[in-house]
Amino acid sequence: xxxxxxxxxxxxxxxxxxxxxxxxxxxxxxxxxxxxxxxxxxxxxxxxxxxxxxxxxxxxxxxxxxxxxxxxxxxxxxxxxxxxxxxxxxxxxxxxxxxxxxxxxxxxxxxxxxxxxxxxxxxxxxxxxxxxxxxxxxxxxxxxxxxxxxxxxxxxxxxxxxxxxxxxxxxxxxxxxxxxxxxxxxxxxxxxxxxxxxxxxxxxxxxxxxxxxxxxxxxxxxxxxxxxxxxxxxxxxxxxxxxxxxxxxxxxxxxxxxxxxxxxxxxxxxxxxxxxxxxxxxxxxxxxxxxxxxxxxxxxxxxxxxxxxxxxxxxxxxxxxxxxxxxxxxxxxxxxxxxxxxxxxxxxxxxxxxxxxxxxxxxxxxxxxxxxxxxxxxxxxxxxxxxxxxxxxxxxxxxxxxxxxxxxxxxxx
Amino acid sequence: xxxxxxxxxxxxxxxxxxxxxxxxxxxxxxxxxxxxxxxxxxxxxxxxxxxxxxxxxxxxxxxxxxxxxxxxxxxxxxxxxxxxxxxxxxxxxxxxxxxxxxxxxxxxxxxxxxxxxxxxxxxxxxxxxxxxxxxxxxxxxxxxxxxxxxxxxxxxxxxxxxxxxxxxxxxxxxxxxxxxxxxxxxxxxxxxxxxxxxxxxxxxxxxxxxxxxxxxxxxxxxxxxxxxxxxxxxxxxxxxxxxxxxxxxxxxxxxxxx
Numbered sequence: 001x002x003x004x005x006x007x008x009x010x011x012x013x014x015x016x017x018x019x020x021x022x023x024x025x026x027x028x029x030x031x032x033x034x035x036x037x038x039x040x041x042x043x044x045x046x047x048x049x050x051x052x053x054x055x056x057x058x059x060x061x062x063x064x065x066x067x068x069x070x071x072x073x074x075x076x077x078x079x080x081x082x083x084x085x086x087x088x089x090x091x092x093x094x095x096x097x098x099x100x101x102x103x104x105x106x107x108x109x110x111x112x113x114x115x116x117x118x119x120x121x122x123x124x125x126x127x128x129x130x131x132x133x134x135x136x137x138x139x140x141x142x143x144x145x146x147x148x149x150x151x152x153x154x155x156x157x158x159x160x161x162x163x164x165x166x167x168x169x170x171x172x173x174x175x176x177x178x179x180x181x182x183x184x185x186x187x188x189x190x191x192x193x194x195x196x197x198x199x200x201x202x203x204x205x206x207x208x209x210x211x212x213x214x215x216x217x218x219x220x221x222x223x224x225x226x227x228x229x230x231x232x233x234x235x236x237x238x239x240x241x242x243x244x245x246x247x248x249x250x251x252x253x254x255x256x257x258x259x260x261x262x263x264x265x266x267x268x269x270x271x272x273x274x275x276x277x278x279x280x281x282x283x284x285x286x287x288x289x290x291x292x293x294x295x296x297x298x299x300x301x302x303x304x305x306x307x308x309x310x311x312x313x314x315x316x317x318x319x320x321x322x323x324x325x326x327x328x329x330x331x332x333x334x335x336x337x338x339x340x341x342x343x344x345x346x347x348x349x350x351x352x353x354x355x356x357x358x359x360x361x362x363x364x365x366x367x368x369x370x371x372x373x374x375x376x377x378x379x380x381x382x383x384x385x386x387x388x389x390x391x392x393x394x395x396x397x398x399x400x401x402x403x404x405x406x407x408x409x410x411x412x413x
Numbered sequence: 414x415x416x417x418x419x420x421x422x423x424x425x426x427x428x429x430x431x432x433x434x435x436x437x438x439x440x441x442x443x444x445x446x447x448x449x450x451x452x453x454x455x456x457x458x459x460x461x462x463x464x465x466x467x468x469x470x471x472x473x474x475x476x477x478x479x480x481x482x483x484x485x486x487x488x489x490x491x492x493x494x495x496x497x498x499x500x501x502x503x504x505x506x507x508x509x510x511x512x513x514x515x516x517x518x519x520x521x522x523x524x525x526x527x528x529x530x531x532x533x534x535x536x537x538x539x540x541x542x543x544x545x546x547x548x549x550x551x552x553x554x555x556x557x558x559x560x561x562x563x564x565x566x567x568x569x570x571x572x573x574x575x576x577x578x579x580x581x582x583x584x585x586x587x588x589x590x591x592x593x594x595x596x597x598x599x600x601x602x603x604x605x606x607x608x609x610x611x612x613x614x615x616x617x618x619x620x621x622x623x624x625x626x627x628x629x630x631x632x633x634x635x636x637x638x639x640x641x642x643x644x645x646x647x648x649x650x651x652x653x654x655x656x657x658x659x660x661x662x663x664x665x666x667x668x669x670x671x
Binding site: 408 | 502504505507508518522525527531533537555
């Protein structure tokens with residue numbers, strides 16, 4: 001009996017494994033499309049469409065001045081949205097990020113302007129406040145078991161109340177427009193070499209890292225990306241980053257805010273994709289039970305993710321305050337929360353958890369701010385902006401849901 | 414005359430409240446043997462797996478590991494001994510790729526960063542020795558078939574280089590081709606000298622792959638059969654309780670074994 005089965009086994013082993021037709025890049029793209037692995041393709045296409053439409057309506061839209069301002073405008077929401085990506089990866093949501101960002105700005109203003117605390121210290125304390133708030137919310141979610149949606153909804157109200165309380169009757173606190181915080185969004189590296197240097201450095205760094213990876217993989221006898229693909233990716237990155245540097249240099253040079261945003265994006269992307277901690281976050285987004293059984297401390301990871309979200313919200317709030325050099329009662333309210341969450345989702349991070357990258361915050365916030373900027377340039381009411389952004393968000397969520405369904409259908413063949 | 418069995422259970426009792434889940438259960442698994450654990454629903458199969466895996470320790474009875482008595486009270490104690498368990502629901506993260514799932518919770522890292530190359534190398538080597546074919550180890554496991562997912566779950570248990578593998582219904586809800594894949598893998602485990610304890614409802618699978626069949630009925634032993642010399646009907650009647658001399662047959666069987 002066993003002899004016979006062994007014969008069958010041998011036959012089965014020699015049969016080629018299915019799904020090897022992916023050598024052809026076009027076929028690979030088609031397969032990815034059908035199986036719902038779209039990545040950032042839709043949002044990049046969407047961004048191009050938005051830019052083409054607004055440029056055709058108003059030729060100032062793609063002017064260096066407008067694009068340079070756009071690159072600074074995206075930073076505040078973008079940083080908040082980066083924190084939201086972490087929470088979305090768990091399949092949870094943090095509704096408090098808007099209020100936390102406003103509270104951080106107000107806290108900084110009260111400490112620095114009213115209490116005379118040095119700017120640096122006030123900055124650190126304001127950011128730490130966001131971390132602590134995240135820890136508190138994470139505790140109630142992970143340890144007490146209150147749904148994250150409800151905990152952070154309470155936070156949305158509560159932290160906004162605290163902000164109004166500490167701002168007091170004055171309402172608005174103006175910040176030193178020559179100070180450290182104002183410089184965060186007001187400083188530009190004017191030498192042309194700065195923007196080009198960053199573009200060159202980023203491209204070279206990407207190429208070297210990819211090339212090193214290929215060499216290690218070949219040495220270990222593990223399948224590696226073809227060198228041609230790496231060259232192509234590097235070329236695309238080089239063109240995009242050098243073009244951005246060129247445009248920025250046409251105006252005031254490389255904005256400090258953009259540099260900081262990029263550093264956060266690269267750093268947190270590495271954390272998510274390259275560290276055991278990041279792997280735990282993805283695992284929790286995939287299956288909490290599976291993660292628990294492999295010995296992952298589920299509660300700790302959950303709390304830490306809300307701490308990341310709170311911290312990033314506070315940092316983003318400080319950049320938003322820096323942009324207007326004041327802490328106001330309206331900071332962190334309005335559609336800031338919706339924009340931050342929408343940016344992450346539009347950028348391709350799944351609402352269902354377990355799928356996403358920090359770069360989706362950049363791409364998504366670019367789309368949202370481009371719409372805002374274009375609408376403002378043309379002097380249309382914000383009502384139209386809301387409707388357009390709402391429509392884009394709906395499209396993004398539909399794509400997310402459809403690709404999830406496609407993956408399901410494709411998954412269980 | 415031969416080496417002591419890998420795992421021997423003697424007089425295991427387990428009670429949940431008013432329910433006597435296991436009563437005086439004996440079981441032996443030897444290295445290089447596949448023992449199928451069969452029985453009707455509620456016969457105590459899963460309870461017995463939990464006892465061995467340390468999830469739910471026994472109330473009474475002794476567990477011997479390679480001839481010496483051991484106390485397994487927690488899952489990691491079982492793992493440290495060399496007992497790997499693959500549960501029915503697999504516990505895979507659908508969004509992670511095969512490598513990510515295999516190394517989940519025990520990632521290889523260099524200077525704090527994941528060493529994907531080394532993990533992929535080990536994965537490919539392991540899958541190769543187990544003769545498992547997958548389209549790519551970099552696909553999310555959600556895109557794998559049920560049988561492939563099962564083989565991923567089983568090969569994950571192999572990373573810790575266990576001596577004994579407990580498989581809870583590995584072929585439930587699988588198609589014919591996929592079932593064959595999993596059964597091939599079970600034979601691979603046996604060829605590598607591992608002991609396998611396999612829970613199954615499917616008599617065809619059991620006959621195809623097992624060396625011995627242990628029957629549980631209402632929490633008690635109800636027969637221990639050599640697959641080659643036992644008919645399908647004998648096993649079925651032993652499961653359903655249609656035979657009343659099953660226990661005596663088992664006893665005589667153990668006599669000849671020794």
